[in-house]
Amino acid sequence: MRRLKCPGCGKLHLELPDFMAPKKHYEARLIEDVMAGRSDSCPADDSTIRRWKKEKYPPSLP
Known part of the structure; x- marks a missing residue:
């Protein structure tokens, strides 16, 4: 993965x-399938799936 330095804030x-989904342990495709009801099997805990639904993954862009 490339590291990029932001000219505005100076952070990497x-x-x-x-x-990949930012700050997630599972592939973006798996999360999207679970959220859309296309997947019945997911290695994530039920509490993780409930949190995804509460967060309304994927996050909307500003």
Whole structure:
């Protein structure tokens, strides 16, 4: 993963590939499938899935 320095804030940020979700342990596709009801099996705990639904994953862009 590439590290990029923001000229505005001066912080380093990682450029994530499309299959990764920021700050998540599971692939973005799996999370999307669970949220859309397309997947019956998921290695995540029920509490994790409830949190995804509460967060309304994926987060909306500003």
